[in-house]
Amino acid sequence: MILVIAEQKDGKLNRATWEAIAAAQQLSAGSVPVKVAVLGEGVSGVAGELAAADVAEVLTVDQPVLGRYTADAFVHAAAALVTAQAPAHVLLAHTYQTRDFVPGLAARLDRALVTDVIAIKSAAGQAAFARPMFQGKLVADVVLEGPAPHLVTVQIGAFRADAVRKGSTAAPVSVAAIAVDPSVVRQAPESPFQEAKQAVDLSQAERIVAVGRGIKAQENIAVAQQLAGAFGAELAASRPICDNGWLPMERQIGSSGQTVAPKLYVAIGISGAIQHLVGMKGSRTIVAINKDAEAPIFEIADYGITGDLFEVAPALITELKK
Amino acid sequence: MKIAVCIKQVPTREWQPRLNDARTWIREQEASYEMNEPDAYALEEGLRLREKHGGEVVVCSAGPARVQQVIREALARGADRAVHVEDEALGAADAFTAAAALTPAMQEERFDLILTGLQSDDQGHAQFGPVLAEKVGVPHSTIIMEVQADPAASSMKVKRELEGGWFQYVTMPLPALLTIQSGINQLRYATLKGIMAAKKKEIRKVAPPAGLASRLKVVALYAPQKSKQTVMIGGSPADAARELVRRLREEARAL
Ligand SMILES: Cc1cc2nc3c(=O)[nH]c(=O)nc-3n(C[C@H](O)[C@H](O)[C@H](O)COP(=O)(O)OP(=O)(O)OC[C@H]3O[C@@H](n4cnc5c(N)ncnc54)[C@H](O)[C@@H]3O)c2cc1C
Numbered sequence: 001m002i003l004v005i006a007e008q009k010d011g012k013l014n015r016a017t018w019e020a021i022a023a024a025q026q027l028s029a030g031s032v033p034v035k036v037a038v039l040g041e042g043v044s045g046v047a048g049e050l051a052a053a054d055v056a057e058v059l060t061v062d063q064p065v066l067g068r069y070t071a072d073a074f075v076h077a078a079a080a081l082v083t084a085q086a087p088a089h090v091l092l093a094h095t096y097q098t099r100d101f102v103p104g105l106a107a108r109l110d111r112a113l114v115t116d117v118i119a120i121k122s123a124a125g126q127a128a129f130a131r132p133m134f135q136g137k138l139v140a141d142v143v144l145e146g147p148a149p150h151l152v153t154v155q156i157g158a159f160r161a162d163a164v165r166k167g168s169t170a171a172p173v174s175v176a177a178i179a180v181d182p183s184v185v186r187q188a189p190e191s192p193f194q195e196a197k198q199a200v201d202l203s204q205a206e207r208i209v210a211v212g213r214g215i216k217a218q219e220n221i222a223v224a225q226q227l228a229g230a231f232g233a234e235l236a237a238s239r240p241i242c243d244n245g246w247l248p249m250e251r252q253i254g255s256s257g258q259t260v261a262p263k264l265y266v267a268i269g270i271s272g273a274i275q276h277l278v279g280m281k282g283s284r285t286i287v288a289i290n291k292d293a294e295a296p297i298f299e300i301a302d303y304g305i306t307g308d309l310f311e312v313a314p315a316l317i318t319e320l321k322k
Numbered sequence: 323m324k325i326a327v328c329i330k331q332v333p334t335r336e337w338q339p340r341l342n343d344a345r346t347w348i349r350e351q352e353a354s355y356e357m358n359e360p361d362a363y364a365l366e367e368g369l370r371l372r373e374k375h376g377g378e379v380v381v382c383s384a385g386p387a388r389v390q391q392v393i394r395e396a397l398a399r400g401a402d403r404a405v406h407v408e409d410e411a412l413g414a415a416d417a418f419t420a421a422a423a424l425t426p427a428m429q430e431e432r433f434d435l436i437l438t439g440l441q442s443d444d445q446g447h448a449q450f451g452p453v454l455a456e457k458v459g460v461p462h463s464t465i466i467m468e469v470q471a472d473p474a475a476s477s478m479k480v481k482r483e484l485e486g487g488w489f490q491y492v493t494m495p496l497p498a499l500l501t502i503q504s505g506i507n508q509l510r511y512a513t514l515k516g517i518m519a520a521k522k523k524e525i526r527k528v529a530p531p532a533g534l535a536s537r538l539k540v541v542a543l544y545a546p547q548k549s550k551q552t553v554m555i556g557g558s559p560a561d562a563a564r565e566l567v568r569r570l571r572e573e574a575r576a577l
Contacts, residue, residue, distance in 0.1 A: 107457055315560045
């Protein structure tokens with residue numbers, strides 16, 4: 001059996017869960033039953049939604065202590081659930097919440113965990129899980145060893161939610177008899193919040209020039225600024241530029257910044273890490289300028305120039321002014 | 323406060339990975355190395371907490387002899403001493419193995435707070451911190467952007483980064499482990515004085531516990547396949563600029 005652990009917040013399903021179910025159905029190849037478990041408080045609605053998938057069963061662990069997420073409560077509940085169900089594989093989407101509790105879960109169960117998987121293959125009868133390494137410059141096919149269950153987290157966007165096979169009837173929903181003693185929880189979380197309202201809403205921009213660490217120094221930001229001006233574009237950045245304080249946080253694109261889909265996205269000196277790509281890959285036309293011909297950003301670009309941005313950007317500014 | 327900062331030595335971002343003959347790993351001996359960037363932020367946070375609350379910062383690293391480079395660098399930036407779990411086989415260790423290698427030494431030291439980066443720039447498993455916390459037996463929280471410690475009350479309040487610009491405060495007891503997100507602070511660099519002082523600081527070498535075995539076996543390592551047909555535009559910068567602008571106007575209609 002393959003067990004997918006869904007993610008929800010306040011009774012709202014995280015869409016990435018469908019991607020994990022799609023991955024589980026692929027891994028099962030129709031021959032191994034798939035079950036989905038949802039942990040939280042007041043999750044019957046989410047369970048009902050998940051029951052539309054072609055799965056053997058939807059399990060709920062519904063308890064007040066799981067209402068506001070903590071690593072301790074989730075490790076505890078998931079460890080009891082996995083032990084009781086004894087699946088061959090446990091699959092989850094590689095979200096921040098998964099990153100927070102699943103490694104601890106693997107350690108508690110003392111089982112192998114592979115994270116951020118982008119494809120599932122079969123190698124000599126064994127499943128091999130492809131995952132990026134070395135900043136996305138390479139991909140590794142990884143085989144998990146040691147006793148089952150093997151834990152697998154899948155990269156957001158790597159499996160298609162719309163590929164999930166739906167059942168002809170709703171899957172049965174049942175309650176897993178698991179109790180979490182609130183005294184195991186050591187973290188006391190407060191309500192999530194957003195920082196002060198953002199002054200720039202990049203999601204409305206038609207064109208964006210985004211600058212990355214290839215710009216080298218704060219004083220060179222002016223080069224990117226001029227290029228943005230020449231394109232009639234808003235200026236945005238990858239995370240390290242904002243971490244360094246060279247541009248304000250509100251101009252950061254990516255999983256921890258803004259998500260944009262402009263008509264034109266010009267990435268200069270950006271390598272194309274997955275956390276950046278998730279924030280901009282919906283752009284209609286993507287241009288990448290990078291001195292490294294192997295940079296992962298070129299994998300998603302429509303147009304690419306391999307070259308030094310300090311030579312290409314001024315040439316572009318001249319050309320756009322013509 | 324007695325603070326541990328776990329750091330990893332990783333190939334530099336500029337290094338173009340080259341594969342071994344079996345195409346299952348990189349040619350480690352050809353790489354140039356640096357401190358994993360999120361770990362550098364964890365170190366800085368540890369130094370700031372020590373400046374505020376007193377105590378000591380101990381850098382801990384598992385790896386072959388070559389990782390002394392980043393240990394020395396951390397000592398030069400201001401860490402007080404180091405623990406090095408040394409073994410040549412740890413060069414390619416995954417997160418689980420590295421955490422298991424460090425666990426006995428970490429347990430013995432009884433730290434108030436263990437800091438480390440949220441993931442490594444090379445393997446990027448994002449597992450080391452929570453696995454070590456579980457093995458050492460302390461609570462953890464991940465992707466941290468602010469630490470307010472109250473050692474007198476054996477407690478701290480931390481700011482967790484969530485997706486899409488959301489955050490959350492979490493209060494938890496000490497001892498504990500945090501994984502630090504890049505950008506939590508502004509890094510300091512080693513001064514000449516720091517580099518000189520580092521030469522006299524203690525690096526305690528420890529053998530790893532017996533029976534370490536990785537459960538993640540890399541069977542193939544290769545360059546990613548392109549998903550899009552990228553039009554690569556060559557020529558001099560001026561020619562490439564002219565061609566790109568022409569295509570953006572006429573073909574993509576993006577200008
Ligand atoms: C939980 C988490 C959340 C994250 N959230 C985000 C996020 O929201 N947004 C984000 O962007 N990142 C995010 N990151 C960080 C992300 O993983 C990458 O580290 C980051 O995107 C890299 O930024 P970069 O491409 O600018 O820098 P690098 O990866 O260092 O790339 C710099 C690029 O510039 C090129 N270059 C250098 N010099 C030149 C030159 N002269 N001319 C042309 N090209 C040159 C290099 O070839 C290289 O490809 C997150 C990471 C984590 C773990």
